[in-house]
Amino acid sequence: MDQQHQCTTAAATIHCIVKLGGAAITCKNELETINEENLTIVSSQLRKSMILGTTHGMDWSRRPGSLEIPTVIDDDVNHQSELDSKKFIVVHGAGSFGHFQASKSGVHKGGLSKPLVKSGFVATRISVTSLNLEIVRALAKAGIPSIGMSPFSCGWSTCEKDLAVADASTVVKAIDSGFVPVLHGDAILDTSQGCTILSGDVIIRHLAEELRPDYVVFLTDVFGVYDRPPTESNAVLLREIAVREDGSWSVLKPVLQDTSKQVEITVAAHDTTGGMVTKISEAATIARLGIDVYIVKAATSHSLMALQGGLKESIPDDWLGTVIRLAK
């Protein structure tokens, strides 16, 4: 398939769009708490996947409340030549950031003339942008030239909750200048109902359609998509899902006994943008474009392999995760 032909906006091929799932990088049941250990490993894996050669920390800031002096780059780094790097876009979810504020006020239902909704809109944006800043810092600390970009500030808006204005040109310019844009699920304006919540998964789908990356990776807190809630002991990991041109899909591996069986999913009650349902639906939409989608547990050897593009040719038997791709 000639992907270049369909790529109208990007000057250069995007290698990978990565979703950092809210559940993977935050402690989902603790209000506004980052899973620091996972975020550090994820940042390091992203750096290894993007940049060939050594790099250095790009966060020279003091953290609020900390007396620690930031580590600053040596001047002699300027004599190094620029490193080869692959073009990545990072999009993250909200996890324990933003959801509480959004659901408390009903931002997704719109109605900015209501004081509660307007306040909730402001509170939601404060929460998700503070998570964005922390993620940008973690990536920069690992040596990734990360640039935080909020969909609201990019001027993105919806109409009847569907993306209506979502110009990717600022994202593309950042990539072409050698940066890694870091977008996030956000509270944005909606021309019909005033405001809504734009999920990270919808952002990924839109950017995949516009920019046609080689592959898309969803980093999550379980090994992939299961045939029933993964907390159940007999849950089976779905290794490979084939999506047909008409949007229907079926499980290729493992061979399930009851093929008509619906994949059951768990949706956390406080997740205002939908959980695994949205994810599979958005992933299938991306796969229909001929772009491989990998859903994999963050901070594992399996996620590193997916991020590095090691699954494009063949999927090793010992790789744990879910591949969603166009039926051949």
Add this chain to the structure above:
Amino acid sequence: MDQQHQCTTAAATIHCIVKLGGAAITCKNELETINEENLTIVSSQLRKSMILGTTHGMDWSRRPGSLEIPTVIDDDVNHQSELDSKKFIVVHGAGSFGHFQASKSGVHKGGLSKPLVKSGFVATRISVTSLNLEIVRALAKAGIPSIGMSPFSCGWSTCEKDLAVADASTVVKAIDSGFVPVLHGDAILDTSQGCTILSGDVIIRHLAEELRPDYVVFLTDVFGVYDRPPTESNAVLLREIAVREDGSWSVLKPVLQDTSKQVEITVAAHDTTGGMVTKISEAATIARLGIDVYIVKAATSHSLMALQGGLKESIPDDWLGTVIRLAK
């Protein structure tokens, strides 16, 4: 003067564009330290100037490292009717945020292919966006529906360091939806030299030209513009400066003995975007449009009067500050 006629973008009249000077809201000689006391008073004065009636906190987030549970709005607030509010835009400088990272790496000189500049660009944005988040939080806590918007994310860019692309439509949409956009001096892309620093003062001038507010207030850490560095004991506060159509200007009050004398200014060595020189020059450009500019010490009764628009008709004798306006 028919200001409405010249207003091409805004659907509604902007009352005031406020600059929160870096020196007023940060401790300029302590790396990345906010002047909390000033910021709290400034936020409260802004709320009083914008919104008639009582309001409530809109920051429902936990601060990083804090165990404090955020104060959340009562549900019954939804039964309140929307408050009358004046349309404001806030733009802040960097103070002790961003300058260090920018000057260490020379971001204003461009050259993104150099690893030091690219790293410095990332580090600068992390620093200024963390300040932006803190200011948005302080304003929201005071009851102002503040929305952080980075010029980089808005897609603004320069060519040969002059603003080339700076679409204000996202800012206008935020205002029309009842929010208070909070912009900031930022590291942005430059089509000729790769990157540069866009100062808060240049942002103010651009927005004033585009949106024609009733007046512009610069909040700073001294009482206004002096005839020599204000640290000198015999420095004289310039009360009123008249700008002529051709851009030349003269001091109307007080009557200076030596009228040919240049106004001396202090520029802190680490201020990469220029200090008072840029401010007067940008202020004069705004005043030439027929928009009154007030330069006043933050967190004083004088700043409150300026923010509330109390100087439009006449300037009380006991008001301390500098008025810059079109010569009559």
